Amino acid sequence: MGKGLIVVAVLLVIVLALGGQYIGVKNTLVAKDQAVKAAWSQVDIVLQRRADLIPNLVETVKGYAQQEVTVFGDIAKARSALLSAQTPSDKIAANGQLDGAIGRLLVIVENYPQLKSNENFLRLQDELAGTENRISVERKRYNDTLQDYNTYVLQFPASMFAGFAGFKQNPDYFKATEASREVPKVNFGAPPAAPAATPAPATAPAH
Numbered sequence: 001m002g003k004g005l006i007v008v009a010v011l012l013v014i015v016l017a018l019g020g021q022y023i024g025v026k027n028t029l030v031a032k033d034q035a036v037k038a039a040w041s042q043v044d045i046v047l048q049r050r051a052d053l054i055p056n057l058v059e060t061v062k063g064y065a066q067q068e069v070t071v072f073g074d075i076a077k078a079r080s081a082l083l084s085a086q087t088p089s090d091k092i093a094a095n096g097q098l099d100g101a102i103g104r105l106l107v108i109v110e111n112y113p114q115l116k117s118n119e120n121f122l123r124l125q126d127e128l129a130g131t132e133n134r135i136s137v138e139r140k141r142y143n144d145t146l147q148d149y150n151t152y153v154l155q156f157p158a159s160m161f162a163g164f165a166g167f168k169q170n171p172d173y174f175k176a177t178e179a180s181r182e183v184p185k186v187n188f189g190a191p192p193a194a195p196a197a198t199p200a201p202a203t204a205p206a207h
Contacts, residue, residue, distance in 0.1 A: 025158045026165040032149040039142040046138050050131045057124045064115040068108050074101040088172040139174045
């Protein structure tokens with residue numbers, strides 16, 4: 001076998017090896033990218049669930065606090081932005097605004113003891129709390145899946161093929177906003193008992 005044929009054979013082996021590796025990396029990238037999309041879809045479902053609960057919650061609060069128009073407007077605006085957002089990054093940003101608006105709503109509730117004992121409000125608040133917990137779970141699952149994808153994209157040899165395969169880092173992590181961290185821990189139990197009346201001063205006995 002001539003030297004030229006040996007060189008061609010070696011090059012062919014290298015090309016086949018690289019081609020096989022490229023196919024393997026691309027298949028892994030496709031699988032991880034689909035996992036990210038599936039995880040996001042679960043986040044999207046629970047965000048939609050919360051958005052569906054909010055109008056009834058707001059209407060219940062309005063029955064006791066009609067004058068709080070600013071926070072009601074903020075909630076409506078943030079909810080509208082969330083529902084109209086098309087990309088994960090836009091939905092994450094809109095959700096952060098909604099977190100802050102809901103936090104301000106809960107502060108308002110503290111000023112209306114009768115509202116805190118309203119049966120409909122308590123039911124809605126309980127449903128909202130359950131949805132918030134679910135959002136937290138799905139958000140972490142999504143972030144973990146996204147981190148796994150991004151790590152693979154950056155690691156060698158995947159980093160060498162990712163660009164050619166049309167894959168790049170995805171920056172759309174779901175971060176807890178400052179507003180969501182500051183949402184007060186509101187006690188939605190029975191309203192506090194009225195303070196005891198100050199005893200009247202004792203009268204001096206008649207002489």
